[in-house]
Amino acid sequence: MLKVCHLYPDLLNLYGDRGNIIAFMQRCRWRGIPVELLEVNVGEPVNFADIDFLFLGGGSDREQNLMAEDLLLRKDSLQQAIEEGLVVLAICGGFQMLGQYYLTHDGQKIPGLGILDVYTKAGDKRLIGNIVIEVEINGEPVKVAGFENHSGQTYIGNLQPLGKVIAGFGNNGQDQLEGVRYKNVFCSYLHGPLLPKNSKLTDLLIQLALRRRGLDTSLPRLNDDLEEAAVGVIVERLSK
Ligand code: GLN
Numbered sequence: 001m002l003k004v005c006h007l008y009p010d011l012l013n014l015y016g017d018r019g020n021i022i023a024f025m026q027r028c029r030w031r032g033i034p035v036e037l038l039e040v041n042v043g044e045p046v047n048f049a050d051i052d053f054l055f056l057g058g059g060s061d062r063e064q065n066l067m068a069e070d071l072l073l074r075k076d077s078l079q080q081a082i083e084e085g086l087v088v089l090a091i092c093g094g095f096q097m098l099g100q101y102y103l104t105h106d107g108q109k110i111p112g113l114g115i116l117d118v119y120t121k122a123g124d125k126r127l128i129g130n131i132v133i134e135v136e137i138n139g140e141p142v143k144v145a146g147f148e149n150h151s152g153q154t155y156i157g158n159l160q161p162l163g164k165v166i167a168g169f170g171n172n173g174q175d176q177l178e179g180v181r182y183k184n185v186f187c188s189y190l191h192g193p194l195l196p197k198n199s200k201l202t203d204l205l206i207q208l209a210l211r212r213r214g215l216d217t218s219l220p221r222l223n224d225d226l227e228e229a230a231v232g233v234i235v236e237r238l239s240k
Contacts, residue, residue, distance in 0.1 A: 001034045001036060002034070002053060004037045004052065005048075007046070007071075008059075010041055011042070011063040012057040012058060012059040014058035014191060016191070017055075017191060019192075024053060027199070027203065042066070042067055042070040043070060049084070051086060053087045053205060054086060055090075056098070057091050058093040061102075061122075064110055065110055068097065072111065075113050082184075085183060087185075087209045089186050092148075092150055094187075098118075099117075118157065122151045127149070127150055128149045131169065131170065131178070131189070132167045132234060132238050133162070133179075143166065145192070146194050147191050153171065161178055162178055163178045164177060167239065197231050198231065
C-alpha cells in the first residue's frame with residue numbers, strides 16, 4: 001500500500017494541481033499497486049514518516065501566507081522524512097515554501113521551511129506561458145511540458161535543478177534552470193498539471209516511493225501514446 005498525502009488541498013491547488021495526485025494514484029492502480037489518499041489541512045496531524053508520496057501544490061501569495069505558520073510547525077518532522085527519502089512533489093507556491101523565503105511585491109517576507117537553500121523574490125513581470133524543459137530520467141533526457149504562471153523568481157544556488165529550460169521561463173527567466181531535485185524531492189514551476197502528461201516522471205516518482213519501502217520497482221508498461229502526443233504538440237508549438 002502506498003500512502004499519498006495532499007498537504008493543504010484547500011489552499012494549495014492552483015490550476016488543477018490536484019491532477020498530479022490523480023495521475024500518481026491511477027498509474028499505481030493500473031499496475032495493481034494499492035494506494036490511498038490522505039488530505040491534510042491546516043491544524044490536522046500527519047506523520048510524514050508514514051507517507052510515501054507527499055504533494056504540495058501552488059497557491060496565491062495570500063494562500064501561501066495562510067498556511068505558512070502551520071507549515072513551519074511541521075518543519076522538523078518533514079525535514080527528517082525528506083532526509084530519509086520521502087518522495088515529494090512541490091509545485092510553484094509549494095516549491096517556494098520549501099525554500100528560505102518568498103519576498104512578495106509589497107515587500108512582505110513570507111518565511112519558508114528552509115529545507116532547500118533557495119529563495120524567491122517577486123519580479124516586476126509575471127512569468128506566464130507554456131514551458132518545455134529537459135529532465136534526466138534514468139539516464140535519458142526526457143522532454144517535460146507544462147504551464148507556468150508565477151511572479152516569484154527563484155534562485156537555487158548550487159542545488160541541482162529538476163531540468164533545463166528548452167522554451168519558457170523556468171525558475172527566474174534568466175539562468176535557464178527549472179525546479180530543484182534534492183534527494184527524492186522534486187520541485188517545479190510546472191502546472192498543467194505536471195504529472196498526467198509527463199508519464200515517465202510520474203513513473204519515476206512511483207518507483208522511488210516503492211524503492212524506499214523495499215518493494216518491487218518493476219512497473220508494467222502502460223500505453224502512453226496520448227500523453228506523449230500531448231507533450232509533442234506543446235514541444236512543436238514552442239519550437240516555432
Ligand atoms: N504566489 C506565487 C507566485 O506568484 C506562486 C504562484 C503559483 O503557485 N502559481 O510566484
